[in-house]
Amino acid sequence: MTNEEMNVIIGLEVHCQLNTSSKLFCACSADFRGDAPNTHTCPVCLGLPGTLPVLNKRAIEYALKVAKAFNCVVLEKSEFCRKNYFYPDLVKAYQITMGDNPLAVGGYVEIEDDAGNPKIINLTRIHVEEDPGRLVHMGNREYGHYTLVDYNRSGIPLIEMVTEPELSSPKEARRFLNKLRAMLEYLDVFDPEKEGAIRVDANISIKGHERVEIKNISSYKGVEKALIFEITRQKNLINRGGTIVRETRHFQEGKGTTISARSKETATDYRYFPEPDLPIICVADWIKDIISPELPDARRDRFMQQYGITANHAKTLTGDLKLAEFYETIADVGAAITASWTADILIGELNYRDMSLGIVAPHASEFKDLVTLIRDKKITDKAGIEVLRVWLDNLRTGTKMEKPTKIVERLNLARESGEHLRGIVEQILASNPQAIIDHKTRKKGALNFIVGQVVKETRGKFDPREIHAMIAEFVGK
Ligand SMILES: [Zn+2]
Incomplete structure (x- = not known):
């Protein structure tokens, strides 16, 4: 059988920390x-x-918000139980x-x-469920010389969402997690900026x-790598x-490989039994009082209708709550030009610098000024990109807070036309x-070469x- 003929079956268990102000049981x-x-x-x-x-x-309210958004059925009676196992990060041993x-x-x-x-x-x-504490291995995993235990995380509320084994490729798994993350962010039940807020x-x-389980992939970006x-x-x-052995494997983030951890436990190994210190909870009726905010798909449809932008732009812009909000604060410059400069250009430049939108968002009005300069043809697109790059580098290093309009002045990038160009040509x-x-x-390619030389010489100041x-006036078309 060739590799292409082998069908891949993937199921995910996603743990997400809820951003409540206090822990689950204290x-x-x-x-x-x-x-x-x-x-x-x-x-x-x-413990x-x-x-x-x-x-x-x-x-529980947050978990119900999630259940409602994903069209789940809330059970009439839900029950906490104890999952028994010993590990130093688990103070009660359950x-x-x-x-x-x-x-x-x-x-x-x-x-x-x-x-x-x-x-x-x-x-x-x-x-x-509750999160266990956190072990900090000093040295590296293979040759660590001691381990510290931090119980600050012990008892943080988690929701665990389990999918049916219906994902067919690592790329699908990534798209699923991106969608899930966006929805949880829109629901305002978790903070994606927090390290380890989602574990898979x-x-x-x-x-x-046989099926293999890869445990505790600590970044959702690592999931695709681990699966590949x-x-x-x-x-x-x-x-x-x-023969594939049924087992649990660990993902080694740095190496991008998985290693065998232990043979798979079954549910009976954990001796699950009802938690005697907590009552059965009956919250099915509560779901009708839970108010759902606008979710990514609805916002995408609204963006297309309200702003008249393309489906692709609308999808990119609503795939992240902060990006959607950023776009809406500046869209009045012109919906299409703003969508293009945000979804196509800004995001690309941010990714290239490994910067998050969070650094740029407080300066939305400056980005808006830049798009306005381009819209009004005060600078060319090429100069616009140059200004954007300088501006982002300044924001990233935090050295110089220079507005795009000032950068245009300092680098002398205002668009020119006419006789000055003739001389350069x-x-x-x-x-x-x-x-x-x-x-x-x-x-x-000869004409493009000449154009390229002129663009370089004029640093993108001419159309x-x-x-x-x-x-063409000089050498013909
Ligand atoms: Zn406590």
């Missing part, structure tokens, strides 16, 4: 990042004997989670398959073979006549006689069409 502040280890703790989240958990109502009676079942997410067609990914269940376990198999590696490993093993033609001969003998016309 009043400790959940906003612990940047604080000293073990400072956000109390007897409850340290001391005699303490009792008190359920955070807000966490995790409070949900078993056979989760918060909600069913539901779905619509994504695009690899051919660009709509595809429904069904959800199995959504449940609420992936089940992956080749049709007809694991698919190749499994296909190669099958092609060599080997004459000069370029005089110093490139071979290019003129090439152009007259219809050699391909390329004007340059073309001027050169």
Whole structure:
């Protein structure tokens, strides 16, 4: 069987930290990042004997918001239970989670398959559970000499969302996670800027073979990498006549590989039993009072209708809540030109610099000024990109806060036309006689070469069409 004929089957378990102000079962502040280890703790989240958990109502409300947005069915009775296992980050030696009676079942997410067609990914269940603490390995994983434990994360509320095994490629998995992340951000139940706010376990198999679980991929961007590696490993093993063993593997982010961790536990290994310290919760009726905000698909449709922009621009701009809000604050410059400069150019330049929109968003009005200069033909597109790059580099390093209008002045990039161009064209033609001969003998690319020289000399201050016309005056079309 060739590699292409082997069907890949992927299912995901996504853990997402809810951004409630306190933890799931105690009043400790959940906003612990940047604080000293073990400072956000109390007897409850340290699991001391005699303490009792008190359920955070807000966490359940957030989970219901998610359940409603994904069209899940909330169960009449949901039950917390104990998942028993020993690990140093788990103070009580059990995790409070949900078993056979989760918060909600069913539901779905619509994504695009690899051919660009709509595809429904069904959800199995959504449940609420507590995060364990965090282990900090000093040294590296192979040769660490000691490990520190930080319980600040112990008891942070998580929702776990489980998909049916319906994803067919690593790219589909990435699109699913992007969509999921955008929806959770729109729902205002999680903060994507927080490190480790989304963690993913992936089940992956080749049709007809055993399934392998990759645990705790700490960035959702790492998921695609982990899946690509694991698919190749499994296909190669099958092609060599080997057998896939049902096991759990760890993803090594730095190396981009997975390694065998342990043989797979079954549910019975965890001795699940109902949590005796918490009552059964009945929240099915609450769902009708939950108000859903505008979600990404609805906002995409509105953008197309309200601003008349293309489907692709609308999809990109609404794929991230902050980007959608950024666009709406500046769209009055002109919906189409703003969409293009934001979705096509700004995002590309941000990605290139590994910058987040969060750095640019507070300076939206300056970006708006830049788009206005381009709209009013005060600078050319080429000069616009040069200004954008200088402006972004300044924002990134934080060295010089210079507005785009000032950058245009300082670099003398205001658009020019007329006689000044004539002089430069004459000069370029005089110093490139071979290019003129090439152009007259219809050699391909000769005219573009001359135009390129003039653009370079004038640093993009003239409209390329004007340059073309001027050169044609001298050497013919
Ligand atoms: Zn606590």
